[in-house]
Amino acid sequence: MTSQTTKPDVDGEKKSAPKKDTTSGVADKAFVAGTNILEAKEIAETGYAGVVKIVGKDSPVLSNMIQLADKLVDVGKIVPFIAPAFVILKIIIDIEQKAREVDEKCVDLMERINFLVSHLVVLERIHNVEAMMDTLTAVQDTLKEAAALIEAYRKQSKIARRLRMSNMQNFEQMAGKITTCSSDLMMSLQIQQTGDLSILKRVVPRDRIAENFIRENGGQDMINNDPELVKKFAEKVNLTMSDQVMEQMQSNMQELITRNQSQIEAIVHESSSIGVANMIKAIATHQRELEAELKLTCVQCDKEYNVSTNGPESCRFHSAVGNYDRYHCCQKTSPCQKGYHQPEHHSKYPYSSFFLWSYGILAPKDTVAYWVNIKEIDLEKDDDTIGQVVRVGQLIRWRSWGELVTTPLMLVNVGHVKDDMPYYLEVFDVASLEDTRKMILRTGQTCIFRNAPETETAAFSMGEWVMDQETQQISGIKLTVRVASSKTPTVCIVPLDPLLLKMPDEASVTYHSRCSGGAYKPDRSYEFPETIQLGPVIPASRLREPRSFRTKISSPNIPLLLTPAWEMVANNNVKLANNQEDRFRGTWRALNRSPLSSQKQIILLSVKFEYRLMGEPTYKPVKSFALRDGVKLPLTIAPSQAIDIPWEFLVDKPEHCQGGSLLAINYAHLTIHQPLRLRVICTDIEGEEVSLIQEYVHGVIGATLPAPEDLGFFFVDKIYECQRTSVRISKSAYPDRYLLGITAGFDPMIKITEVDLRKIVAKAEKTGITEVDMKLGVRNLGIDWNIWALVDLSCRRVYGFKVLLYHGSMTKDRVSASLGYAPCPIYGGDDLETRPIQYAEESKIVPTVAHWED
Ligand SMILES: [Zn+2]
Ligand SMILES: [Zn+2]
Incomplete structure (x- = not known):
């Protein structure tokens, strides 16, 4: 497998396309070959890196070196003179494979070595290699020195590696030598490299913490001779001191490198290039087998795929969301797009499963802790969905109520995530941010995403990386949002700690400008006139509670006690409600108080219903009344017995309420403003009168x-x-x-x-x-x-x-x-x-x- 097929990137964005050259000639061929190598290398770094990161394999720069060594072995069959080069590469590969951790300086140096070596591959097509002998000897010497440096550096403990400033100087000098050597080689090979030389031009990674520590504590000599200081540093960076550290601090690095160099020379001299070549072949084959076995699941089509066979037409998907089995992109069921299978969600181009996935992150409230979340809408447009959005924050969980993520992850979103709009949504971990940093250093490209072409200046969202020029680290994200209704854009910078992947403590987002239309804080509170309320108002409480009355009897000879069984109701029967009269209903309980032994019955012969509204001087007859539920006069009540007398009566509504479409239900028009007093007079068989008064008082109705x-x-x-x-x-x-x-x-x-x-x-x-x-x-x-x-x-x-x-x-x-x-x-x-x-x-x-x- 070549690295080309692992390329999970279908759009080829930001990659220099191979230049087509029809003219023949060695120089041209060399040029094309050289460009192809560079491209292959770039693909290996970006595409392959993605795969390696997932399976947690060796660093991509090391596998890239293995692949280059493998190629050099093939070239060596035609140009045996370069055998020492692949032997040296094998030494470096051995050192790095044994090393337990990735070291930034070593990675940087290996990338430079890879760059230099990638040009040697062209040699198999060059006829007059003898003319380049001097240059090639210089290349091999440089490689030897580089290998010796890596070996000497790796032999030190972590503390010594960081605390010895000479390490930094050695790596910087080495970078300089490789640059000189590369340009000599490219000139000899007549490779007119005009593009990407940024690997050579960038600075060697610095260790600011160690540098500051040395400066603050009196310089290198002080530290070399003071174990306490070294211990202090070790504690500061969470490392453990060992007995050898001080010895390493005081050892002569230059001597060590020179000794290594002569050892390497001896190895190169003594080893059979065929043996080493076989070893390299074996390593490269093993590497390829590992990759070939690698099976991943594609986020676009949800199918398992083999990394080694992933090609530009392997994956089938839709580019928009679907409605049942019809997709917006093509109105069809079968996938309309093809491309590489992708192991991780990305926003390089739209695919249908992305929208559901991103919605699960963006829609809930408990998934992202936003450091900044800017939404600007065009205030002159009715559609609120059109507008601009940019947001950056810490991803807490991948879906609502899901488990908390344990590693720091940063979400960056530029533009609304919709299948018909350009958008960007990526989640970074520390490693992918580091990859991004390298990409920036190599290409100078800081734009994260802009959701509209450069020519569109009225409405767009944009995100850009902010680099710290001194440390060459990503120090923040600049966000710019503009809508047509605003004269100014919203521009802000989110500060970022690239190693902890969060905003530095006590740092905050700084705004350089804001979209117009933003509000200001009033300098005092607003005062408002009193509410004007005209006209009648439904009372919020009942006029008063109904009063209770005692039974009135005309003679003590009639032992009848009357009491209301419950409160009187008005127009409670919807079917009987009309627009002429109000209908009141009630029930009285009549008790014959005579002892059972007396045998004295009470017989009521007639009843009379009268009423008056409060404020009126006299009672007047009701319009009509009746006893209900089959109760009929005369009524006989046995001694010590109680009976219920249900009744109803009608009274005309006030004149202005009569005849309209309006019905009163569960209240009476007549009694809205005044309570009604009902007097019922019963006459018994002996002509004696018993009477009782009951009140009806309007309740609280309709007053929300x-x-x-x-x-x-x-x-x-x-x-x-x-x-x-x-x-x-x-x-x-x-x-x-x-x-x-x-x-x-x-x-x-x-x-x-x-x-x-x-x-x-x-x-x-x-x-x-x-x-x-x-x-x-x-x-x-x-x-x-x-x-x-x-x-x-x-x-x-x-x-x-x-x-x-x-x-x-x-x-x-x-x-x-x-x-x-x-x-x-x-x-x-x-x-x-x-x-x-x-x-x-x-x-x-x-x-x-x-x-x-x-
Ligand atoms: Zn489609
Ligand atoms: Zn797929």
Whole structure:
């Protein structure tokens, strides 16, 4: 297998395409070959690295070296002169395979060596190798020195490696030598490399912690002779001191390197190149077998695949989301796209399973702790889904309620993740961020993603890496968001600790500018006029409780006791309710108090129902009355016996309530303002009279009341309907979803978001009208209303709502109106600049109503 087939990257983005050259000639061939090698190397680094990372195999730079050594062996069959080169590579491979941990300096040096060696592969096509002898000897000497350095460096303990500044100098010198050697070689080979020389140009990784420690503690000599200081450093970086450390600190590095070099020379001299070649072949074959066995599952098609056979047409997928088995991309069921299988989710191009996966991360609230989450919408457009979004944060779990992730992961999202829009969504771990850093150093390319072409300057989202020029580390992410309705973009920098993959402690996101339309903090609180309430209002409590009365008897000879069994009810039977009379019902309990022995029966012959409304001087007869449930006169009550007497009576409604379409159910029109007193007089067989009075008092009907979460509650009542029409403006129960709710009449609550308010402000800024009709009003019903948002142009915010309710044109008598104000909660974040307030210019509304006579 060659590294080409492991390439899990189908778009070839950021990779220099092989240049097609039709002219013949050695130089041209060499050029093409050289470019191919560079490309192969690049693929190996990016594509193969991805696979290796997953299986946790050796470092990609080492396997790349193995592959190059393998190729050199083949070249060596044609150009035996280069045998020492692959022998030296074998020595380095041995050292690094034995090394227990990856070392940044060694990796860097090996990458440089790989670059240099990759050019030697061209030699098999060069006819006049003899002419290049000097250059090739220099290459082999350089390789020998490099191998000697790596060997000497690896022999030191971790502490000594870090604390000896000469290590840094040696690696820097070595990098310089490889650069010189590479350019000589390329010149001899006539490779006109114009592009990627950044491996050579970049700086050798530095160990700032160690450097600072040495500087702060009096320099290298001080440390070399002070075990306490070395111990202090070891503790600082969590390493354990061993006995050899001080010895290593004081040893002569140069001597060691020179000794290694002569040993290597001896090995090169003594070893048979055929033997080494066979060993290299064996290692490379083993490496290939490992890769060939490697089976991964593709995130695009969900199939298991073999890494070695993954090709550009292996995977079949759709590029958009599906609806049942039809996909938006092609309206078909069978996959319409082909490409490499991909082992991990990516946003290089759209595929259908990505959307479900990303939705599982982006939609819940418990998956990502965002350091910055900017959403800007075009305030002049109605569609809120169009707009820009950028966000960066720590990934806590992969799906809602899922297990917490244990390694630091960073999520970067630029642009809305939708199948018809350009977007970027990646999750970085420390290693992939390091890969990114290397890519930046190599290409100079810092742009993470821009969701629109460079020519589009009015609306776009963009993310860029910020590099620390001194440490050559990624130090942050710069985010830029622009919408068409804003004169300025929102630009901010998220600081980043690339090793811990989080924002450094006590660091915060810095904003360089913000999209216009952002609100300011008012310098004082807003004041609002009192609510004007005109017309009759449904009382919030009962007029009073009904009074109770004693039985009145005309003679003590009649031992009858009357008591109401329960409270009187009005119009409780929907079927019998009419628009002429109010119907009252009740039940009395009649008790014959005579002892059982007396045998004295009470026989009631007749009853009379009279009533008066409170305030009226005299009782008058009811319109009609009747005993119910089969109870009939005369009524006989045995001694010590009680019987129930259910009854009902009708009384005319007040004149203005008669004949309309309106029915009163469970209340009576007659008694809305005054209690009714009923007097019933019973006459017994001896002509004696027994009477009882019972009251009916109107209850609380139709009076909905403000709730604790209401910022404003406005209403007008239809008093005879016992019906309240209200407009309530209330605080949000879910502040992260909407800012406040408006519930008007019987309509469901309308959720008002911060975006809605920002749009209102944008409109007010454009038109100059600061009292903005929210178009939530209703007209031509019994009761109409209108709601305006009041805009403070100075603080660029909606600061309150004005609500007017009134009897509309369908109401005969317009007797009620209400005009009031509700404050708007302060929105827009906590870190707002303060500005003086400026009230809206309101139209003069003076609600007027017809005189209310009642
Ligand atoms: Zn499709
Ligand atoms: Zn696939």
